[in-house]
Amino acid sequence: MIFARLIALLVGYLFGNFQTGYLYGKSKGIDIRKHGSGNAGTTNTLRTLGVKAGLITFLGDSFKAIIAILIIKYVFRNQYPDAIKILEMYAGFGTVLGHNFPxxxxxxxxxxxxxxGGVILAVCPLAAILCLVVFVSIVAITRYVSLGSIVMVSVFLIQVIIFNHFGIIGLDSKEMNLILEFDIIAACFTCMGIWRHKANIVRLLSGNENKFLMSKK
Incomplete structure (x- = not known):
């Protein structure tokens, strides 16, 4: 199944390269990476170009992960029915890699x-509910998107470990190697999310993090 894993990662990476915020900004004559935080994601697009741009970026970045996962699921579901969730996670992580490093x-x-978020919704929708509640609550209370993001990816990992223990993810409880692999991939999502926010963490600890303010465009 090594080849299938690599294919899932590659498909995900290719889809991840569809940079919604960057492409939307270019359509408006703006390189979003040269404005605000310099990030090509949803938050900077929302702050710089307004609600419409932020919503389009969020949906585009979420759905590219979902689409990549659905393609892998369709291609390999009959060949690897017991491990399809693993391949879905590889496709999802590949999408994150493509998005972060186009x-x-x-x-x-x-x-x-x-x-x-798109990966969580596609692979483990039950976990998406709490992740969304946690993210929205933290951002609403603190106005720190970075803090909400860090806690969200951490909550995702905790849920995955618990759900796998009770067989909720859908993996065979006898396949401990697959369960462990799923947990490790989930941990990679969490580590990636936290690592990408390392500068934000420093600012949070020093009290200099920017609070959520968006453009009124």
């Missing part, structure tokens, strides 16, 4: 949170 933009993309 080859045609000098590997300078976003932080992968909207993509991760």
């Amino acid at each position: 080859f045609y933009l000098g590997f300078k993309g976003g932080k992968g949170i909207a993509c991760t």
